[in-house]
Amino acid sequence: MQRRQFIRQSTKIGLAAAGASAGLVGCAGSIQEKPYANISKNNPYGYFPVKASMDRVINTVVGLRPFRTTGYRLEAEQLGDTFIVHNYGHGGGGISLSWGTSRQAADMALQQNPKSVAVLGAGVMGLTTALILARKGISVTVYSEKFLPNTTSNIAAALWLPTSYYDKSEVSDAFLAADKSISREAFKGFLPFTNRPDYGVYWNRYHLVLQNKPEQPVQLPGGNDLYPELKETTTDTLFGMPFDRSCQGLIIDPNFYLEEIKNDALIAGVKFVPKKFDSQTDILELAEKTVVNCTGLGAKTLFNDEKLMPLQGQLTHLLPQPEINYSYVVPTDTGFLYMFPRKGAIVLGGTTIRGAYSTVPDMELAKQMIAGHKNLAERLVS
Ligand SMILES: Cc1cc2nc3c(=O)[nH]c(=O)nc-3n(C[C@H](O)[C@H](O)[C@H](O)COP(=O)(O)OP(=O)(O)OC[C@H]3O[C@@H](n4cnc5c(N)ncnc54)[C@H](O)[C@@H]3O)c2cc1C
Known part of the structure; x- marks a missing residue:
């Protein structure tokens, strides 16, 4: 199927979903077999439940978030005749932070007045940094071992x-x-892309439900004003849990978003070159003497960064449910269960294991995760 045709169809599905959530299920006809969207004690918003079952699994994937206990590394150093700006170690927040740290990394590089810059790495940080620099008129080359769709991003x-x-x-x-x-x-950086189907960035209602009401009023990352319709309640809570904090939040579907910003980078003149760096000597041999290092977890060996470690996370993708326009995070005895809807899948998470390097999916874990989400879905219709 042609990409544009696919995007048009996705848009149509999105519109159908909006109709369904507005209570227009009868008009939308075949999109929903059974209209569960009844408001009830455990379902104050009348949400449709996730159809969590193994036979709806598309795939299960494992990724390694590049985590540093001291936070991301955003600083410059001189290495021989090469000026290196580091922009790595964003843990479980790298997509969110990308327009923030990449703008600062680009500014640091620009202080050298370079004609050309090498960006190492082609995940969200490398792509965003390259795009920002190219739009400033710099000749940018991205060197990377892996490219989309094979990055952690x-x-x-x-x-x-x-x-x-x-x-x-x-x-x-x-x-x-x-x-x-x-x-x-970083938040401002995403706003131009919202509700543009080609970029896959759109609003949905996000819930964090807890067993106890926190003692302190909430201070969300970046400030509460970044989260429209922020609400905390102990009555009319999702799943009937004791506490529910909800707001409008942006879902960023990397499968759309990363491809589009890569296209934007190509249009801005960025060149992409496959290259693996085995040592800092390889970096010093580059023609470019201003370099931005966006190698994520790869920086651990390349720059002997002992603070950098993987936070392993496993996600299972289910067949899409266009009628689902909300997301949730629910703490469990062993971690969290989260659900984020995309046009092409329902994304179920989320595990976080510090220091684990394997990227092989654990199917027993996937089964347990699906059982947990099924249990939550049943609460919505009970
Ligand atoms: C399960 C899971 C869920 C997540 N959920 C969220 C979320 O909800 N919100 C959010 O904001 N973030 C989330 N993240 C985190 C986010 O994915 C990362 O923080 C982000 O992708 C890091 O981007 P990056 O560009 O630094 O690294 P990467 O995407 O890993 O890119 C690194 C690049 O560097 C290249 N590279 C590395 N070493 C070398 C080398 N030696 N030579 C040449 N090239 C090299 C790689 O090939 C790659 O192209 C999640 C991550 C996981 C795994």
Whole structure:
């Protein structure tokens, strides 16, 4: 199927979903076998339940979030005659933070007044940094071992919510202050793409439900004003849980978004060259003497970064349900269960195992995860 035709069809499905959620199921005809969207005690928004079953699984994937206890590395260093700006280690928040840290990394590189810049890595950080620099008129070459769709960035879930990229006990107030303004900048960066089907960035209602009401009022990353319709309640909660914090949040579907910003980068003149860097000597041999390092977890060996480690996460994709326009995170005894809807799949997560390097899916875990989501779905219609 031609890409444009596919996008047009996705848009039509999106519109049908909007009709369904507005209670127009009868008009939409065949999109929903059974209209479950009844408002009830456990389902105050009248959401449709996720059809969580093994026979609806498209695939299960495992990704390694590049995590540093002290937060991402965003700084420059001189290495021989090469000026290197580091932009890596964004843990579980790299898609969200991309427009924030990449703008700062690009600004640091621009201070050298370079004619040409090498960007190492072609995940979300490399692509965003390259795009920003190319739009400033710089000749940019992206060198990378792997390209779309084979980067960690392709695996991300991804909700715009910059979290899970530092340990609070390890970061300074100065880092947190700078991070707040980076998060705000990053959020603004996504707004031009919202509700444009080609970029796959769209609003949905996001819920974090908890067993207890937090003692302190919420301070969400970047500031509460970045989360429209933010609401906390202990009555009329999703799944009938004791506490429900919800807001409008941006879903970013990496399968659409990354391809589109790569296209934007190509249009801006960025060149892409396959190359694996085995040592810093390989970097020093590049013709470009201004380099931005966006190698994610690859920076661990390349720059001997002992603070960098994987946060392994497994996701299962189910067949899409266009009628689902909400997402949730629910804590469990062993971690979290989360669900994010995309045009092409329902994404179920989410595990987080620090220091685990395997990218082989654990199908027992996938079964347990699906059982957990099935249980939640049943609560919506009970
Ligand atoms: C399960 C899961 C769920 C997630 N959910 C979210 C979410 O909801 N929201 C969110 O914001 N983020 C989420 N993330 C995190 C996000 O995916 C990462 O933070 C982000 O993708 C990191 O981007 P990156 O460009 O730094 O790294 P990558 O995407 O890993 O790109 C690194 C690039 O560097 C290249 N490279 C590495 N080493 C070398 C080398 N030696 N030589 C040449 N090239 C090299 C690689 O080939 C690759 O192209 C999630 C991640 C996972 C795994």
